[in-house]
Amino acid sequence: MEPVCDLILPCRDEALALADLLPRVPDAFAVIVVDNGSRDGTADVARRLGATVVVEPVPGYGSAVHAGLVTARHDHVAFMDGDGSFDPDELLPLLDDVRSGRADLAVGRRRPVRAGVWPWHARAGNAVIVRWLRHRIGMPAHDIAPMRVCRRTDLLALGVRDRRFGYPVELLDRATRAGWRFCEREVAYHPRAEGTRSKVSGSVVGTVRTARDFWKVLA
Numbered sequence: 001m002e003p004v005c006d007l008i009l010p011c012r013d014e015a016l017a018l019a020d021l022l023p024r025v026p027d028a029f030a031v032i033v034v035d036n037g038s039r040d041g042t043a044d045v046a047r048r049l050g051a052t053v054v055v056e057p058v059p060g061y062g063s064a065v066h067a068g069l070v071t072a073r074h075d076h077v078a079f080m081d082g083d084g085s086f087d088p089d090e091l092l093p094l095l096d097d098v099r100s101g102r103a104d105l106a107v108g109r110r111r112p113v114r115a116g117v118w119p120w121h122a123r124a125g126n127a128v129i130v131r132w133l134r135h136r137i138g139m140p141a142h143d144i145a146p147m148r149v150c151r152r153t154d155l156l157a158l159g160v161r162d163r164r165f166g167y168p169v170e171l172l173d174r175a176t177r178a179g180w181r182f183c184e185r186e187v188a189y190h191p192r193a194e195g196t197r198s199k200v201s202g203s204v205v206g207t208v209r210t211a212r213d214f215w216k217v218l219a
Contacts (some may be wrong), residue, residue: 003030004075005095005149008068009051009082010061015040017084017193022049025088028095029078032071036064062160062167069155078149084193085117086147090185094149097183104154104180108147108187117191129169139176141184144168154180165209166216 007029011018018033022045025031033046034054043053056067069077076098078091086108094106112118126144133139145168155171158178162170175182 001027004028004099005078006030006032006068006072006074006076006152007078007080007088007091008032008034008065008072009080010034010036010064010068011038011042011046011082012036012064013038013040013042014082014084014193015042015045018042018045018049018051018082020193021082021084021088022046022051026092028092029088030074032068033082034064034068034071036060058163060164060167062163062165065167066160066163069152072152075151075153076149077152077155078147079145080147085190087188087190090187091147091149093185094147094183097185098149098151102181103183104150105145105175106149106183106185107141107143107145109141109143109184110146110189111186112189113191117189133169133172133176137173137176139172140182141172143184145172146189147187150180162216 005028007025009031011033022031031051032054033051034056035043036056037059043055046053052071054067054071056064065079076095078095080086080088080091090108094108097103097106110118129144130142158174160167160171160174
């Protein structure tokens with residue numbers, strides 16, 4: 001099957017995760033790994049396993065995501081963390097939601113596979129932001145879209161500007177205000193690949209910094 005969608009994986013020091021993740025990506029996706037300052041051979045592993053590699057020297061989740069977006073060439077784009085915490089097969093229903101016309105933005109809602117996968121501090125911060133978006137502007141989703149699919153040209157036109165961890169919150173805010181139709185599906189949330197560490201939920205400090213980026217976007 002020829003790819004019909006670009007899958008953008010923003011990565012920093014995810015070599016161990018990519019070695020297992022990339023061979024499991026469905027054929028519908030052409031993988032773009034955005035190396036955002038890795039020191040562990042992330043880019044080498046990605047190239048060896050057939051992914052397109054983009055080097056983005058400016059640190060930040062939004063910087064990496066945007067670099068992948070402008071590199072993408074298919075009509076549809078998907079986004080997912082490259083740390084092994086998600087099953088790439090679960091992107092297929094999201095892609096179908098958008099390609100079929102049922103949604104402008106299809107998003108995943110995390111369902112931890114066991115206790116401890118989603119640390120309390122990260123889960124609490126996520127809940128506060130989502131509650132604000134749902135009650136203030138009527139956003140229909142229940143998570144901040146850790147997995148998502150949409151049309152490439154639509155996303156570029158949306159003009160998301162944040163280049164740090166506030167990117168997904170700004171995306172949801174702008175998409176809701178623009179009247180985009182959402183579809184949301186539960187996706188399994190697994191432990192990160194052994195030997196990797198989250199820049200967000202790996203510590204209380206990381207979660208606080210991320211929450212600060214979220215609120216800057218909404219201020």
